Amino acid sequence: MELKTPYYVIHKEELDANFLKLQHAIQKHWNNYIIGYSYKTNALPWIISHFSNLGCFAEVVSEDEYNLARLVTKNNKNIIYNGPIKTKKSFTEAIKNGCIVNIDSQREVEWLNEVKEKNRAIGIRVNFDIEKACPGQSQCPEEGGRFGFCYENGELEKVIQLLRNNNVRIAGLHLHTSSKSRGLDIYRAICEIACELQEKYDLDLDYVDIGGGFFGGLSTKPQFEDYLALVEKILVKRFSKETTKLIIEPGMAVIGSPISYVTTVIDVKETNYNRFVVTDGSRTSIDPLMTKSSYFYYFQAKDNGSVHPIQIISGYTCMEHDRLFIAKDETRLTSGDKVIYDKVGAYTMCLTPLFIKYFPDVYVEDNGHLQLVRKAWQPKDYIMNSIVEE
Ligand SMILES: Cc1ncc(COP(=O)(O)O)c(C=O)c1O
Structure with a gap:
């Protein structure tokens, strides 16, 4: 089943293996x-x-x-x-x-x-x-x-x-x-x-x-x-x-390391300056402080054969600076392709603003099995605890 993007996924085995390393080190040196x-x-x-x-x-x-x-x-x-x-x-x-x-x-x-x-x-x-x-x-x-x-x-x-x-x-x-x-x-x-x-x-x-x-x-x-x-x-x-x-x-x-963010290309826009690859993810979800200069990312694309010199991978918000990175001489992306960011678990989800779209789904992946551990927020979740004028 194709999951609705964007979503975060927590890789449980990686999380646990990394934690175990920490536990072994502290037990060895200060038990x-x-x-x-x-x-x-x-x-x-x-x-x-x-x-x-x-x-x-x-x-x-x-x-x-x-x-x-x-x-x-x-x-x-x-x-x-x-x-x-x-x-x-x-x-x-x-x-x-x-x-x-x-x-x-x-x-x-x-x-x-x-x-x-x-x-x-x-x-x-x-x-x-x-x-x-x-x-x-x-x-x-x-x-x-x-x-x-x-x-x-x-x-x-x-x-x-x-x-x-x-x-x-x-x-x-x-x-x-x-x-x-x-x-x-x-x-x-x-x-x-x-x-x-x-x-x-x-x-x-x-x-x-x-x-x-x-x-x-x-x-x-x-x-x-x-x-x-x-x-x-x-x-x-x-x-x-x-x-x-x-x-x-x-x-x-x-x-930090065991969480990924999965996005889909929703549109490709050519201008006389650039090729903009628009995704359904946003920089606000993986770089809310707008300080990162690079990401761990990879593509899942239909056509891995053709390469494009410059593509600006962009987010869904209406802010011009919601641009994530420039892909140089990389796979030519088209609608439906995936852009996946790894190692985005720290100071991301907790700092994401409720801007334009609300919090996305979060899954835990354990041995290939996926469990939904947070359902994406809907407008009803957003207005929870608010008063609207009748
Ligand atoms: C008091 C305190 N403990 C722990 C941490 C966690 O730091 P880090 O996520 O860099 O491991 C912080 C982060 O600011 C902190 O202020």
Whole structure:
């Protein structure tokens, strides 16, 4: 049966094989660990329930995500609650429920006064100078990162003292650092800072949370084994595997590669400038931030014999810049041919706007068998929770 395009397809075997590699690497190098799946990377309900079934905690950064985790997963304790936009209600509740909570800002320190003393245990998000440690690799080289308490200017020390004075146990350090490079140097810097802070402030930690930001599922990039061997080598200098858990929060590394987006050519338009191949997919579905310069793609075409010098593969929206890529000297596409994009699972589906068309179907493919796990949104789904004037 021909499936209606566009749709995303999650390749379950690839997802599970990649996850298993991560699990083996972390078991080999720090067999006292928690893997928190980063909801923001792709919170499709099937995906978050699948990672929960694989034993992952939910890594969430808002009250909505926190409540989503409680709605969809079986164990309401297995949540790591991060980020600056927590609400007081969900923050205090998460602590009471025994979730892992990493504070990011001053207002959360004040909220702790409303938590019973025996429950007061949190992690602190550390803001440190990653650009200095890894020149050229940080996301904001000039302006610096904006999350957590700054180590270099004394804010971190102040909050450690304040928490200690208020009988709050510092259970962990949270050091997630998004980077341009996703390189090994980033994790070297993170682990070295963790060791330095442990020694300087004599911290007795239940966990060190090194966050996400890894590559995964790409043979040309660092492997899970490379990251975790390095992490072990550094953290063992100041931490014991028996008493301190290693927490990682992968998103891209576990959900980026096993998802494809399938589109069909609906029209070919010749102008005096170009041959535009119009598809029923959109750049907004696989590059919503309009930052990508290339894709992993292939064609399924009726006529593989003829080649065309330049074809502009375009999307369905009415924005001129909804152009995906230029195919040079590639198969001449005609209506009905397929253009398939691989490795589009991270920061795509979750950031897609409801522009012109609504969310498409999503399938899970397992051993050649396809299961629909999200039905495409219809106008009735779009108006759900809205009021229309009579
Ligand atoms: C706190 C935190 N953890 C984990 C992640 C996941 O990062 P990635 O998808 O790059 O692995 C992010 C992404 O921004 C994050 O902010």
